Amino acid sequence: MGSSAPSAPDLLDRLPLGVSVYRLDDPADARSLRLVYANAASGAAIGLDPTREVGRRLVEVLPDIGETDALERYAEVARTGRPANLGLVTYGDDRVPERTFQVEAVPLPDHQVGVVFEDVSSRAELRALRAARGDLAREEARYRSLIEATAAIVWVTAPDGTFVEDQPQWRAVTGQTTAELTGAGWIDAVHPDDRAETLAAWEAAVAAGTPYQVEHRLRLADGGYRWMAARAAPVRGAGGAVVEWVGIHADIEAERAAAEELAASESRFQTLFDAISDVVLVYPLGPDGPEPFVAFNQAAVDLYGYAADELRAMTPADLVDPRRVDLRAALVELRRTRRSTFESVHLTKDGRRLPMSTSAQLAEFDGRLCVIALCRDDTERRQFRRELSRANLGLERAVAERTARAEAFAEDLKILHRITTVEHDSPQARYEAYLRAGCEMFDLPVGILSATPIDEATDEQLYRIEAVVSPDSELEPGVTVPLREAFCDAVIESGETVVYADAQEEAPDHPACAGRGLRAFIGTPLRVDGEVVGTLNFVSPEPREGGFSAAERDLVEVMADAVARRLSLDRAEAAETAARERYRSIVDTVEAGVVVVDAQARVVVSNPSARAFLGLSDDGEDRPARWPVVDEGGAAIADDDLPERTVLRTGEPVRGRVQGITPPGQPTRWYRVNATPIDEDHDGRPDAVVVSFLDVTDYREALLDARRSQGLLRSVLIASPDGVMAFRSVRDDGGHIVDFEWTLANPRASEIVGRDVADLVGRRLLDVLPGNRDAGLFDAYVGVVETGARYETVVPYAHDGLDASFRLVAVPLPTDDGFTVTFADVVEGHVVDEAPGVALDVFDVSGPRPDRAGGVA
Structure with missing residues (x-):
């Protein structure tokens, strides 16, 4: 602003x-x-x-x-x-x-x-239910974000190591169906060359109950392969037995990084300002009327649909429908009274018309007279006011005769409201409080909250006591009888409130009356999310003189609604707890380090792996002196550039960043880091960040060794005075060698042959130099591959436009199903410099040749 x-x-x-x-x-x-x-x-x-x-x-x-x-x-x-x-x-x-x-x-x-x-007294219970469901949705979103940040694929198997349930992430990455991956079918997605080692490691881990770790190539849904680091650990039950295996597959072939800049954090009072859910607009009053807005909150941006820069260029006249309010007259009145409340219709960017109630007052800021207007969407209130007006017409006629009953009913509702809103030691204690209150209200000694499940063995509906208040000690939670033996069978059958003033007159043959001596009864169904799950009922062995009034019927139904809402909330809380425990179990089980940091980048949750290598204390907090962190080049990384702080600044996830951590007196360990934002209040700013750390030290060292070896080999090949080439066998459907394909040629070989390396690698030998077959060299090459024997000779070559003699050595490459050959031009037994255009892969036919069976003649 x-x-x-x-x-x-x-x-x-x-x-x-x-x-x-x-x-x-x-x-x-x-x-x-x-x-x-x-x-x-x-x-x-x-x-x-x-x-x-x-x-x-x-x-x-x-x-x-x-x-x-x-x-x-x-x-x-x-x-x-x-x-x-x-x-x-x-x-x-x-x-x-x-x-x-x-x-x-x-x-x-x-x-x-x-x-x-x-x-919001009139909306408290409804909002409590919505809030509980919202909490569960946010918990599920946090769980999904955690899974995404932890690894590319998370999977769970039975104790024997087989897949017995659907693995959505596995299917999404590999393209396998549920039927294909079930049991040990998942191994078909592993590269054929890696399957034996993978199976051996997996079977050994399952047999010993020890952590599993292997690297292999995994086939993706598009048919390609990527290297994955597979890790798994057993999850043990209370008795120590393995109850399941939790594993991850992490992509170790590619690394990604992304960062964007976002706006600076808001001040403390701006935070409070934007926390207000109603629209707040502030604009100066100039000589010619309202001037452009100088302040507004986030609710204004959200409601009207304009960007902040657009709103700063607008005045109230751009938002208010002139047909519904005279803005100039309203401002004149505001100048006179200094405070004013009026109704108007506001226009959004997308053309919607919103009835608004505005409270405005004048104030001076920086020497300018400004209007501070708080605008509230009045749609619901106006609709409620119209409905209330219609209802009042009917209520006025009945208020006199029902005043006494209403007051008593209101007192009962206050009792129910207090039971609903006050904290209890447990859900069971809350339900017993409802039952005690009902026993007093209806003057009946026994109150029961029941469930009505189906017996899977007999398909008979049951009546099971969930909570009870009774002088009879034999009635306790868990007691179960067939539903037909309880008065509540009529409640379940009709789906409505049922009352018996005296069952001896109204249902004398019913087992509850004839067998248990119960006479007075009032019961109503409990509905959770539209489904009848049980009953709320009160009974007595004595008849009820005068029966039950309409108000008492209403009261038991109101009480049942309150109990049902608490049941729904308890289910939501139980589901939330289960989800939290599940993802906590996964986090504590996997070997990858996982931490959660808050909006101030402070660690609030960490698993044992993270505490071990990040330098965190046992309670998860940072040590006083954080261990140094470096990038791939060894340069120190500032705290503000750590992945979690990058995510807090940008709101965007960080993937595949490699960084090193150096504990005191120990060598640097390297980790691939993923960081995912969690936006719990959906305001577009991260409230927390989930960060996972995968140890890639051994992989990185192996990769560096391979690069050093490749560099050394490249230097040798470039410096070699001899031509050097490598070939891979080309076989037909019967497995017979029909040609060889170039896989390598050094500069000297390219110079001798007179062709660029790019024109050779990938092409077939007989396509480029068909004379090798006439010279008998092709058969010699086949013998080298199939017998594994070294072949060395001096051979004259007068084919394919070439006329020279070569000394050459062919050596098999068993791992690539091919061979390498080194060669040089010779004259009378001495090596000479070859002229451009001399053939490359030619062998002397004067030496022994391999026979057709692969041996050397």
Whole structure:
């Protein structure tokens, strides 16, 4: 934003959303959080004067805050520097009426935390469910990012080392189908020359229960091969037995790197500014009316669809529909009152019309009179207002006769709401609290939360107690009977609430009445995601005088809805926990090092491998003096250029970067590093980075040795006064040699033959020099390959336009199914300089020749 932008604290003092700032005086004590700033809206939301509370500890301002998890989570944000969406928080005490707030906390410097909150009491339960599902989705996204960062392919086998379940990543890379890779079929994707060694290593690892490591070529879906480093480790159960193998295939053939620059980080108050979900617009009032915007938050960019640079060139007249509001008149009124609230219709870049409610006020900044406008999308509120107006017409007629019942019902709802929002030691404790409350509300001694599964052996539906409140000690969780023996059979059959004031009159032959002596009953189905999963019911051995009222039916259904929502939340939390434990197990099992760093590049999660070679302490934190890191050329890498910091700056992943780490007193080890961003709040900026480290020290040393050997060989070939060439056999379908293909020729050989090396390599011998067959040399070459015997001779060659004598030596190359030949022109037994155009691969036919069977005659 420009230099004339208003200061953020002044903006926050004028916003209708609650904004507070707390300082954590003692990092070890969450109760040391102290209020250092609060805007007027925060005081209005909780009914306190913020000017009287600043400087006091949070537990003094809100004494019951310890009953929620907000106190500890605020402290955690201040300690770690990681923002947190607390979702829905319910609070009330002797001074503050109980309300439900949507709360977000963002870190600020000096162990401070900024809190933005809004009263959303009417939407609390629905948002809690959505938040739980959102957390699960983010956890799954983190798991996928972790898998992508850890290796090219992650796979899992049974304890005996065979594939028994689908391996999507394996199929995506190799092109194998599930049927092809099942069992030991995966070995068909390994290069034929590498299969024996791969199988031997894998079978030995499985037999011994020890880690597996091998390098081999893997066939890709396009038919090509790439070198992969395969590693696996056994996952053992509680008793020590192997329950599965977890493995990875990492690409070790190619390396990639990518980096882009992003904008600098926002200031602390800009972070709070952008945390506000409503649109905030700030613009000066000039002599001719509104001037272009000098400030706006991210919500404005998202809502209107314009880029930030486009918005800076626009005025309110570009966004407001003039047919729905007289902007000039509105500004005149605003000049008179200094504050104004009005409704209008705003226009987006893509042509959408949005009804908006705007709260505006005037303020001076840098000597200029500016308007601060907070705009909220009013679509839902207006629709709700219309529906509420229609509903009120009917409610007014019935309010007098139902006031007493409504008040009692409201008290019951408060009890249910408190059970729903207050923390419990366990889900079981929460369900028992619901049942105790129901027993009191309906004045019945027994309350039961049941599941109604199907017996797989008999295909009969069962009635299983999940939670119970009863004076009968024989009724306890786990007790299971056929559904037909419980009153709830009618509930499941009808899918509706069922009541019996006295079962002896209404269902005297029912087993629950005739066999167990139960008479009063009220029960209703539990639905989770539209599926009936059980029942909530209350019973008594005594009849219910007067039966059950409509309000009591409504109440048991409301209670069932609350229980069902908690069941759904508990399932989501259990799935989240299972996903977290699974990826933690994978991370701790694989030999590759894995760490997770937060937005400040601090290590927050690490596996044992990473702690071993990165120089991390046992708790995963960096050592005081981090071990040196160098690039492939040996130059030191600055902290700001490490892969994780690159990802935090650019938001883009880093793949295949090779770097060395030098522990004190030890040689440098080399690692291929992948880093993947995690954007949990989907704001386009990484909240964390998953980094994996694959040890490639041995591979790198082997590659360097190979390069040195290749360089030495190249130098020898260039310096050699003799021609040197190499050939590979060309065989027919029966395996017989029909020709030879050039694979190498040194400069001297090219000079003798009179052809460029590029014109020889890849071509066939008899296509270039057919005279080799007439001279008997071709048969000699076949003998060298098939017998493995060295062949040396001096031969005159008068073919293919050449007339010379050559001394040559042919040596077999068993690994390439071919041979090499060195040769020089000779005159009367002495080597002479050859003239350009002399033939290359010719052997003396005066010596012994191989017979047709491959021997030497």
